Amino acid sequence: MQKEAAIRQPLILGDNVTCKKISDDIIKPIEGKAPRSWYIAFSIAAVMFLWGIGCLAYTVGVGIGTWGSNNGVDWAWDITNFVWWIGIGHAGTLISAVLLLFRQKWRMAINRSAEAMTIFAVMCAAIFVVLHTGRPWLDYWLFPLPNAFGSLWPNFNSPLLWDVFAVSTYFTVSLVFWYIGLIPDFAMIRDRMVKPGMKKFYKILSFGWSGRVKDWNRFEEVSLVLAGLSTPLVFSVHSIVSMDFATSILPGWHTTIFPPYFVAGAIFSGFAMVQTLLLIMRKVFRLEHYITIKHIEYMNIVIIVTGSMVGVAYLSELFISWYSGVEYEAYAFLNRATGPYMIAYYAMMTCNVISPQLFWFKKIRTNLHLTFILSIVVNIGMWFERFVIIVPTLCRTFIPSTWNMYSPTFVDVGIFIGTIGMFFTFFLLFARFFPVIAQAELKTILKSSSEQAHKQSTSGGHH
C-alpha cells in the first residue's frame, strides 16, 4: 500500500466508500440490466458501424476510386482519419504507463477506460492503414515475411513500413497491458457472479486468478515491466506517424518539428476523448465518487499544457517557413492560412489553440458541461489539424500546373462515420461487460478504508 500525503484531498470522495462499495459500484452495470439509454446508444453506434462496413465493402469491391482522392491529393480523409484515431489512442497508454511510472495515483480511476479507448481507437486507425492501399489483399507484403519471390524484403527506408511496425507493436503491447490489468477485476466479478453462464465466461477471462500473494506479486511486476515497455511506445508511435510526413520532401510536410508536435497533439486529443467518454460514463454509471472533479481538472490541465505545446508548434512552423526564405516552404504555410482551405486552418487554430486556453480559468476547467463541450471541440480541431496538414499541402505543391482541389465523397464520410460507430459500439460493450474502473487498484488508494473498517469492527464489538 502506498503512502499518501495527509494534506492531499482524497482521490475517492464520499464518507462511506469501502472496498465492498467499490466492488458493488463497479459490478452494478455488469450484473444489472442495462438502462434504456444504453440500448439506444448501442443501436445508433451499431447502425453507424454497419454503414461504415458497407462503405468499406464497396471500397474493397470497386476500388479506392470511390473516394475523393485524386492524382494530386493521393491521401486525404483516409490518412487524416488514421492519424486522428492514432492520436486519440495515445491517452490510454500515457495514463496507464507514464503516470504509473510517475506514481500518479489519480490515474487509477480513469486508466481502464482510457486504455480501452486506446485499443478501440487503434483498431479504427488500423482500418485506414489496412484499407487505404490500392490492393489491400496484398498488405501482408508490408511485413518482412519469408517468401517465394527470391529474397524480397520490404523497404526498410520507408516511413510507411516503420509505421506498420510502430502501430502493430503499440497495439499489441497496449492490448496485453490492458488485459493484464483486467485479470484481477475479472476474478472479482467471477467470484461474485451467480449466473452460471456468466460465471464461466469470467472464469475463462480471469485466467485462474486466485488472489494469492504470488499472483499479486507477479501482477505488479508484469505491470511495471509493461509500463516500462509502453512508455517509449507512447512517444515512438506518433513520432513515427509524423515521419510519414516529415521525411517526405513536400513543403509543409518536411519539417523537423513534427515528431514532438505530433506527440503533443496526440496526447492533447487523447485526453480530450477521455474527457468526452468519462464525463458521460461517470454520470450514467454514477461513478462520481471515483471519477471526481479533481480528475477532470487534472486532465484539463494536461489539455492546456499539450494544447499550448501544439499552439507553439503551429506558430513556430509559421515562423520557420517565413524565416527559411524558401519559396515553396513559405508559400505552403501561406496557402494553409490564406488558400482555398483556409476555413479548415482557422477551425484548427480556434479549436486547438484558443479553446483550450479557456481552461486557465478554474471555473471553466471544473465545469463539467464546458469541459464536455471543449473536449469535443478539441477533437474537431485535431481532425482539422490532420486535414490541414494533408489536403491543402497536397493540393498545392511544387508545380503549379498540378494544383487542384479535393472534396470527399459519401464513401469517405461513410467510412469515417463507420469508424466512429465501431469505436462506440466497442466502448459500449466494454462499459456493459467489463469493469470500467480498475477496482483492484482503486482499492489500494481508498484512504479511509482501514479507518472505517476499524471503526466498524470496534462498533460491532460493542454489540
Add this chain to the structure above:
Amino acid sequence: MGNNTKYWKSLDELNETPEFLANKANEFPEPLPSEVFGIESNENSGTNRRDFLKFLGFGIGAAALASCEAPVNKTIPYLVKPEEITPGVANWYASTFSDGYDYCSVLVKTREGRPIKIEGNPLSKITQGGVNARVQGSVLSLYDSNRLRGAVNGKDSSAVSWEDLDKSVVAGLEKAAAEGKTIAILSSTILSPSTHKVIASFAAKYPTTKHVSYDAVSQAAIPEANLKSFGKKVTPSYDFSKAKVIVSFGADFLVNWLSPVEFSKQYSQTRKVSKEKPEMSKHVHFESLLSVTGANADYRFPVQPSLMGSALVQLYNALTGGSLPSGNKVHEEGIKKTADWLNANKGNALVVCGLNDVNAQMIVNEINKHLNSYGSTINLDTPLMTRQGNDMALEALVNEMKEGKVGALITYNCNPAYNTSSMLGFVAAMGKVGLKVSFSGTLNETASQCDFVAPDHHYLESWNDAMPKAGHLSLSQPAIAPLFKTRAAQDSLLRWSGSNSDYQSFLKNVWATEFFPRQSAYADALTFWNKSLHDGVAEISSGTVPAVEKAPAPKAKDAPAPESGSADLSSVASALTSVKGGEFEIVLYEKAAVGDGSSTGHNPWLLEFPDPISKVSWANYITMNPEDMRAKGFGLLERQERIGSKTKLTLGSYTFENDIPVFPLPGQARGTIGLALGYGLKGSKAATHADGVNAFPIVQWVNGMAQYYAAGASVAGETGEFEFACTQQQHTMMGRKIVNETDLQTYKEKAPYDPTTKTGWNIPTLVPTITKDGSHAPKSPDEVTLWDEHPKPGHFWSMAIDLNSCTGCGSCVISCHAENNVPVVGKDQVAKTRDMHWLRIDRYFSSPMNKEKGKAEGLGKVQTYLEMEFPATDNPKVVFQPMMCQHCDNAPCETVCPVLATNHSMEGLNVMTYNRCIGTRYCANNCPFKVRRFNWFNYTGKEKFADLNPTHESNELERMVLNPDVVVRTRGVMEKCSMCIQRIQEGKLEAKKAGTKVEDGKIQTACAQSCPTDAITFGDLHDENSAVAKLYKDERMYKVLDDIGIQPTVFYLTKVRNDEGEVKI
C-alpha cells in the same frame, strides 16, 4: 460334415501363421506399390486411403481456388507461320495517312499482323518524320467497334450483300444517266491522283458525273485569290524555314492550317537557337482566339474577326505606304512595328492568313508580293494539294439537288449532313436525290440518310496513293487484311463503271504509266514501285498538276472579279474593312486533337486529350475573355474551381438546342466567342460521352464561301452548371522557375550566369553552404547530396526537352498513350484529376503580378500571391512544358515505397514494378512533379469504363491496338512514364545481336519519335557524342526543381523569345 468344411484362400490362412494373423485386419495384406508418394512402405508412411482422399480433396480445392485467381488466356499458335511474321518482333510498313484534313507519311508498326502504332516517316520530304496527334490516334479508329461489318442499307441499317448492292446501285446510276440527271460524287479533298483517275473512268461510263470536293474547314479562298492575283488557281506551298519574320492572321499553321505537320517541321527549324546559330525567326500573330500557333508567337495581337481585314489592310498600307481604305485603327503600334520587321527582311518574310475570304487572301498576296516572298517562302509552282475543296461548287451542287436535277449522290470520305452549314440546307436537298450511296466506314449522319452504304476500308487496310504537293508522291499499303467485309471505295467505283480491274492493279498501272516516266532514279517500273512501296514516298518531276478542277460557271449574283492580276485593290480593301461587328462575334475554330472531327470525333484517345490551350477534355464549350465572362456573371473557374457555367448561345435565327458550357480563355479578343468544330457527332459511345455541340450548322455562307466567324451572336446569362474535365486548374507559374525563359537579345549578349552580380538568364541552382572557416560557399545541389550515387556502369538514359521548339501540339501525348496502353478514363474521372496521361503538357499563362511589382506597390505577400494566381486576361504570354517522370537520380518516390515497388535501374531510370505495387500512393504524394498515375478503379474490368477505354477487357476489337510489349495495369497500382523501357530493351537487344554499341538515335522514345518539331531528344548521357550529351552541356540547359536535391535526369532547354521591347496592344 459340411459344417467342418474349411475354405481358405492361402496356405497361410489355413495354417494361421503369425504373419497372417498380424495382417488379417489390413485391407491390403500385401504392401501397396507406393512409389507415387515417394515412400518406401505403406506401413511406415502413415499414408492411407483416408490420407489419399484428403490429398485429393485438397488438390481439387487448391486447383479450384487457384483457378479463381488466374484467368485463362488463350494463346493460339500459328498453324502455318506467315513468312514475314516472327512472334514478338514488330514489322514496319510505310504508308500514308490522308483523310481530307491531314496528310502524313507514316510508318505503321505491326505486331503479329496487327497495326499498333503510327510513327512518322523520316524519308518524307514533306512531313519529315513528324506526326500530329490526329494521325497518332488514327490507328485506334481501325479497331473502332462502330465500323460497319459490311454493306448495309443506310436507312434501316440492315445488311445487304455486295452483289445486291452493286446491282441496285448500277441500276440506279443507269436510271439517272438515262434521265440525263447529274450523278454527283461528293468528297473531301482527294489527294490521291489514282483515285482521281478512278473517278475519271467512272465519269467516262456515266457522262453526267460531276465530282465536287469540299472541305469541312475550307480554305477555298486561297486558290480563288491566287486565280485573281496570279491567274493560277492553286494553293501555293509555303516554306516557313526560310522566313525570318512570320506574320499570321488567324492561320493556326502549327496544328490545323493546310499542312500543319510540314509547317511545324519548317517552323521549328527557325526557332531552334544555339551558340553556333543564335538567330531565330520573329513570329507575329494576329488572331481572335488563342490558338496553339498564337501561343507560340513572339508577339500576339488579339483582334476581333470583323477587324481582321482592317488589320490586314493597315499592314499593307504601313508596308507599302499605300492608302487603301483601312477601316478602324487596330493595334497601330503593333502593325507599324510588324511592317518595319517585314520590310527589313524582304525576301525572308512570310505572311499567311487563315481567313476563308478571297478579299483577305488577295491583300495577303499583295503583301507577300511586296515582300518578295514569291520564290523564296512561297512557291506557286509546286502547289500544295491539301484543302482543294471548292465551296462554290458545293453550293452549286446543293442548288442542283434542291431542284431535283441530281439523280445520284455518292459521298466519299465526307459527312456533309454533319459538317456543312445549315445555310446550305444539305440534308433537305438530299431528300430530292434519287439514289444516295455513301462510302462511309461507319453509319454516320450522312450514311444513315443514304439508300446504301458501301463501307470503305480503313486506310490501314487499303491501297492508295497521295500527292500532297506537286511532285511529291506518297503510297499507302495495307498493314492488315480488312477486318470486316468492307471494300475500297475505288474498287466500288471501278466495279460500278464496269471495269474488271481492282484498285490495287489500277494503282500500280497508274504508277507505271504516269509516274514512272516522270522520274529518272529507277530504270524499270517494278523497281520504282518496290522502292516507293518500301519508302512510302517518291519524288517525281512536278510536271503539270493533275486534276485541278475548273471553276464552276459563276452565277450572276456572286460574280467574281475579272481574272487578272490587277484586281482593283481599293474595292477589295473597302469590302474587307467594312465587315460589321457586333456585341459578340463568334469564331469557329478547330482543336489540336479533334480537328474537323471527320476521322477523330469518335476517338477516345483524342477526345480525352486535353486541349493544349484550355486543358479541357471531353467537351465542346464556348471560350470567352474572362472579363467578358465576369460582365455576364459566368463562373470564372478561378482558384482551381471546376464548376463553371452553361449558357444558351444564339446566332441570328439559330439557337443551339443544348446549353453550352463557358470557359474563360485569357488572351482571347474581347467581344468574341470561340466555339470548336468537330464535336457533336452521333453514333459512338465516345462521341456521346463527349456530348459536345456541333458548330458546323452556324458556319456562314458568304459570297459562295464558307466563313468561320459571324457577328451578332448573343449569350444568355448562366442557365446551369457544368463540371469541366480540366487537367490543369492553375494557370500561372506563381513566380517559380518551372519554365526558364529569356529573350533573344539577352541570350545573345549576356552570359547565362554572372557569379559576381548573381544575375543572368539561366541562374544555376546553388545551395548555400558554409565552410569550416565561416565563409559562404554556394554549391550545386548535386554536390551536397546525402545519398550515394546509384551505380550506372553502362548507359545513362536521359532526355532533353527544348522549350523553344515545343509548340504544345500534343502529338507526344497521344503517341505515349498508344505506345504504353494508357487507359482512357472518361469525363468524370478527368474532372477528378484522375487522367492517366503519363506525359502531359503543362501550359502556363503569364500573370500581370509578380513579387517585385507587389513589393513596389506595397501589396503585401498574401495579396501579391493571390493576384499572381490569375493570368493576364488580355494578352498573356504562354509557355508549354511537356512534363513526364523526370527519372530523378535521388528519386523521392523510391525511398518511401514500403514494398520496393519503385526502384532505380542501373541505367539511371526510375522503374515501376507493377505487380509488387500495393498502392499506398506514398510515391505519388512525394513526387514533386506529380507525374505518377494511380489506377483508382479497375479501368480494364469495371463495367463503367467499357464504353470508352480501349484497354477494357470487354472491347475485344479495340484491344487489338494494345502494345503487347507493355503490360496493362490493374486496379490499385501506380503507373508512370518508363521512358519507353520496352523500346530501350529492344534497341539494346538489336545492338547486341549486331554486335555493336547502341548507336545514338537508334532508340527513340515514343514521344521523341513523334514530335513534329524535334523538341524531345532521347539518348545516353554516357555516350559523349550523343545528341543528348551535347545538349546537356548547352548553356540553355536547366533542370526543374533541382534545388530540392532530387537530381532529375530529364532536363529542359531555356525558352528564348524573339520579343525584346514591349509593344503596346
